[in-house]
Amino acid sequence: MRDEIEQALKGHRAEYIEIRWEESEGTRLQYRGRERESVGRSTARGGNVRALVKGGWGFVCFNEMKDLRGKVVEAVRQARLVGSEQSHFAPVPPIEDAVPPTINKDPIAVPLADKVRLLEEYNGIILGTPGVQSSLVTYGDGRRKVLFANSEGSFIEQGRADISLRVSATARKDGDVQQAGLSLGALGDFGAMEGLHEQVKSLAQTAADLLKAPRIPGGEYTVVLDPVLAGVFIHEAFGHLSEADHVYENERLKEIMVLGRRFGQRHFNVVDGAAVPGLRGSYKYDEEGTPATKTDLIREGVLVGRLHSRETAARMGETPTGNARALDWRFPPIVRMTNTYIEPGAATLDDLLEGIEDGVYVSNWYGGQTSMEMFTFASGESRRIRHGRIEELVRPVQLSGNLFTTLQNIDAIGNDLDMNQGGGCGKGMQVPLPVSNGSPHIRIRRCLVGGK
Amino acid sequence: MENVIRQAMKVAQAAELFCAHEVSTPVRFEANRLKSIQTREGISYALRVVVDGRVGFATATSLDDRGALVQMAVETAHFGDKADLVLPERTQDDGAAIYDPAVETVPLKDMVALGQGAIDALRRSEPELVCEAWIGKGMAEVEVLNSSGLRASYRKSFMGMSAEGTLVRGTDMLFIGDSESSCRPISDAAPLTEIIMEQLENARNMAPAPQGEVPVVFTPLGVANVLLMPLSVGFNGRNVLQGSSPLTGQQGKDVFHPSLSLRDDPTVPYSPASRPWDDEGTPSQVTALVDGGRVANFLYDIVTAAKAGTRSTGNGVRMSGGPPSPSPTAWVIEPGDTPYRQMIAGLDDGLIVEEVIGAGMGNVLGGDFAGNVLLGYRVQKGKIVGRVKDTLISGNAYQVLKNILSVGKEPRWVGGRLLTPALCCGKVSVSTRQA
Numbered sequence A: 001m002r003d004e005i006e007q008a009l010k011g012h013r014a015e016y017i018e019i020r021w022e023e024s025e026g027t028r029l030q031y032r033g034r035e036r037e038s039v040g041r042s043t044a045r046g047g048n049v050r051a052l053v054k055g056g057w058g059f060v061c062f063n064e065m066k067d068l069r070g071k072v073v074e075a076v077r078q079a080r081l082v083g084s085e086q087s088h089f090a091p092v093p094p095i096e097d098a099v100p101p102t103i104n105k106d107p108i109a110v111p112l113a114d115k116v117r118l119l120e121e122y123n124g125i126i127l128g129t130p131g132v133q134s135s136l137v138t139y140g141d142g143r144r145k146v147l148f149a150n151s152e153g154s155f156i157e158q159g160r161a162d163i164s165l166r167v168s169a170t171a172r173k174d175g176d177v178q179q180a181g182l183s184l185g186a187l188g189d190f191g192a193m194e195g196l197h198e199q200v201k202s203l204a205q206t207a208a209d210l211l212k213a214p215r216i217p218g219g220e221y222t223v224v225l226d227p228v229l230a231g232v233f234i235h236e237a238f239g240h241l242s243e244a245d246h247v248y249e250n251e252r253l254k255e256i257m258v259l260g261r262r263f264g265q266r267h268f269n270v271v272d273g274a275a276v277p278g279l280r281g282s283y284k285y286d287e288e289g290t291p292a293t294k295t296d297l298i299r300e301g302v303l304v305g306r307l308h309s310r311e312t313a314a315r316m317g318e319t320p321t322g323n324a325r326a327l328d329w330r331f332p333p334i335v336r337m338t339n340t341y342i343e344p345g346a347a348t349l350d351d352l353l354e355g356i357e358d359g360v361y362v363s364n365w366y367g368g369q370t371s372m373e374m375f376t377f378a379s380g381e382s383r384r385i386r387h388g389r390i391e392e393l394v395r396p397v398q399l400s401g402n403l404f405t406t407l408q409n410i411d412a413i414g415n416d417l418d419m420n421q422g423g424g425c426g427k428g429m430q431v432p433l434p435v436s437n438g439s440p441h442i443r444i445r446r447c448l449v450g451g452k
Numbered sequence B: 001m002e003n004v005i006r007q008a009m010k011v012a013q014a015a016e017l018f019c020a021h022e023v024s025t026p027v028r029f030e031a032n033r034l035k036s037i038q039t040r041e042g043i044s045y046a047l048r049v050v051v052d053g054r055v056g057f058a059t060a061t062s063l064d065d066r067g068a069l070v071q072m073a074v075e076t077a078h079f080g081d082k083a084d085l086v087l088p089e090r091t092q093d094d095g096a097a098i099y100d101p102a103v104e105t106v107p108l109k110d111m112v113a114l115g116q117g118a119i120d121a122l123r124r125s126e127p128e129l130v131c132e133a134w135i136g137k138g139m140a141e142v143e144v145l146n147s148s149g150l151r152a153s154y155r156k157s158f159m160g161m162s163a164e165g166t167l168v169r170g171t172d173m174l175f176i177g178d179s180e181s182s183c184r185p186i187s188d189a190a191p192l193t194e195i196i197m198e199q200l201e202n203a204r205n206m207a208p209a210p211q212g213e214v215p216v217v218f219t220p221l222g223v224a225n226v227l228l229m230p231l232s233v234g235f236n237g238r239n240v241l242q243g244s245s246p247l248t249g250q251q252g253k254d255v256f257h258p259s260l261s262l263r264d265d266p267t268v269p270y271s272p273a274s275r276p277w278d279d280e281g282t283p284s285q286v287t288a289l290v291d292g293g294r295v296a297n298f299l300y301d302i303v304t305a306a307k308a309g310t311r312s313t314g315n316g317v318r319m320s321g322g323p324p325s326p327s328p329t330a331w332v333i334e335p336g337d338t339p340y341r342q343m344i345a346g347l348d349d350g351l352i353v354e355e356v357i358g359a360g361m362g363n364v365l366g367g368d369f370a371g372n373v374l375l376g377y378r379v380q381k382g383k384i385v386g387r388v389k390d391t392l393i394s395g396n397a398y399q400v401l402k403n404i405l406s407v408g409k410e411p412r413w414v415g416g417r418l419l420t421p422a423l424c425c426g427k428v429s430v431s432t433r434q435a
Helices: A002-009 A068-082 A112-127 A197-210 A227-242 A251-256 A310-316 A349-353 A403-408 B002-008 B066-077 B108-125 B190-202 B220-234 B237-242 B302-308 B340-345
Strands: A016-032 A035-053 A056-062 A096-099 A132-150 A155-173 A176-187 A219-225 A270-273 A294-299 A339-342 A358-370 A374-386 A389-394 A398-402 A410-413 A418-420 A425-427 A430-433 A436-439 A442-449 B014-030 B033-051 B054-060 B130-146 B151-169 B172-182 B212-218 B262-264 B287-291 B316-318 B324-326 B331-333 B349-357 B368-380 B383-387 B391-396 B404-407 B412-414 B418-420 B423-432
Touching: A002 A016, A002 A068, A002 A132, A002 A155, A016 A068, A016 A112, A035 A068, A035 A112, A035 B066, A056 A068, A068 B033, A112 A132, A112 A155, A112 A197, A132 A197, A155 A197, A176 A197, A176 A358, A176 A374, A197 A389, A219 A227, A219 A349, A227 A270, A227 A294, A227 A339, A227 A358, A227 A374, A227 A403, A227 A418, A227 A436, A251 B151, A374 A403, A374 B349, A374 B368, A398 A403, A398 B368, A398 B391, A403 A410, A442 B423, B002 B014, B002 B033, B002 B066, B002 B130, B014 B108, B033 B066, B033 B108, B054 B066, B108 B130, B108 B151, B108 B190, B151 B190, B172 B190, B172 B368, B190 B383, B212 B220, B220 B237, B220 B331, B220 B349, B220 B368, B220 B412, B220 B418, B237 B302, B237 B324, B302 B324, B340 B383, B349 B391, B349 B423
Parallel strands: A035 B054, A056 B033, A096 A155, A219 A358, A339 A436, B212 B349, B331 B418
Antiparallel strands: A016 A035, A016 A132, A035 A056, A132 A155, A155 A176, A219 A442, A270 A294, A270 A339, A358 A374, A374 A389, A374 A398, A398 A442, A410 A442, A418 A436, A425 A430, B014 B033, B014 B130, B033 B054, B130 B151, B151 B172, B212 B423, B262 B287, B262 B331, B316 B324, B349 B368, B368 B383, B368 B391, B391 B423, B404 B423, B412 B418
């Protein structure tokens, strides 16, 4: 196959060409209430060719390798139709490497019967909780092997195994339906899905308790975010704006995102990097063959870096950071986050709560979304803070705000960094991409909370 | 494909093979310029079997290794759901028209011109807009075979277009945009750009947001962004059966305002959501969901219908490679008698909502929505006075649709999935950041 790929890359009039070929297999299991709603297995293979001519891109994706050269010709032809100026594409030395998947407890090797038994235990705990009406338990695992070759002589083979689990409980009283959930993920370690019984029990209880919980009035509050939700916050509120493809062709945005601009107070440090090992967003090379890095985005409150592909790096005169990622063979790589986190400070949770007369403690997550300037994310659980103490459960809230003011309003950062690996990130059509994000507990002043 | 069914039936009591083959050509513009052209081809096969009364499921992108596909499906069946899967023996061949050969012959240069034309038009109204556009066309062939004797296939053409503009001033960012789609060629960008230019005009000035419970006008885009998701989960027959939908036990009851009528309709000619039969071969039908405020029916696939003691409504849809599950096709909200201009003119103080970020998060199952108003305008004394920012709306779709104040007269397609007029509703809570 290597010969075929390398031959197909030769002799075209293009500035850059790459070929990707991917083979994958996976399992999916879903419970809804007492029913094992679906059990399925899948295999897939596919590939793509991407070509760059005079700043224009051609892209062809397919399921079958046959006539690979013809596909390269097609991608080059399209790129030629598009291109009308000079290409900008940062150099990366050619690399030959074979990277096996990071595996602790191989999900593919775990018998289906064991997966079924574990999920049945979790589902049983939820359904056995008084007040709970139904459950939704979704498990997925997959293993893939990706070959990457480009016209500069790189040939990289990478494997990865990814697992995700979402467990949620639904409680219902008359027309009122409440839910609580838990999302987890892991890179090649089925063990991370085991032994969650206590957490599952607690989320089921929360769903039942929420029926009695009040809504809080909307408005501005001092909020304390747990590490899970603070991780979602930094991903949504800042992470997406640090992706250079949003910025590199927009002069006004470039002014806003100029390196050296102050975004937060001096205690505020944000990092992204696939080179941070063992997490769902970890890899050795990105989908353009650039080695993974760890990138400082904010250092002491000041913007010091951003996430790049080879094209955005060249356009902005910066260095590629190895953040060009593709969901799978059906998509060209675009700039994405990997493992994104706020670095820990010195405060304890008690320090953060001290002096808050009326605030909200928000934890866990439903989801988040950003429009760059504005962001919004939903807590999985919320409790009222009164007189410096975490008090009664209230209905989950939506937090929202303006990036530029909110980051400045982070006035305390905890010492308890924790990474969350659940869910997945969406951008364009490419969702869910495995990422992780994390943070210690953080406190935000004057955060807008939606409510009754 | 016949051989797969034959091989599966050596061990299974029932088998079904579904195949979808799609070819498409998207053209993308970024930062006002043509950026890429793609050719995309994908094929997928999905095999469902019943072994000892249990359902197994497997997918592959090729039938080269039939044995492996059958083996995977049979293996999963040991752990599968016990279900009464009665596969249809025949279906209808003549549904709504969904194929227009003219789509295949639309030249690339026309697609490029369409995108450039839209961007040029938008930038004529605001030279500082940075625009993205997407124009795509394609064809899908869908085939289903089963052990009850069903052999059916159809072909669908589609073309779509979207345009978005970003206007940055200081750290203020304005996002405008819309899309359209059809099974027929799109040859004129004007209808799309006119909608976007109206958004731009409405958003030219800034206005303070109202605070508290105020009447909110959801434009067709706003209905799609905020109200569609809670309802599509609520009318899902599976959630109803599980008791996790607020609509469980509400069939025949007056849950919504009497002015609301909603149906699932995969029979509209040249609508991208139309097809002669669903992904299990059940003939397409129009399903009334809300009839004058009364809950009429829910959406079912074969397995869910059997458990609920009813018949499939032809809503078995395979989402992202999974087995069929109940899912909407195209939803149609019956227009009312209030012209949009009059709806606005009648508001003393309120908010018009077009786009909200984060609306689909939170307790969607319970009908809750909450999100930041990305594009919305303040109405005062019957006039649009400007765009609001730093504003959260929240509410519950069921309560909001019980409090409909008026239903618009002018329905419009949003994304090929929803045909709706504007809805003016009460019971929406608005929170804003105080200056």
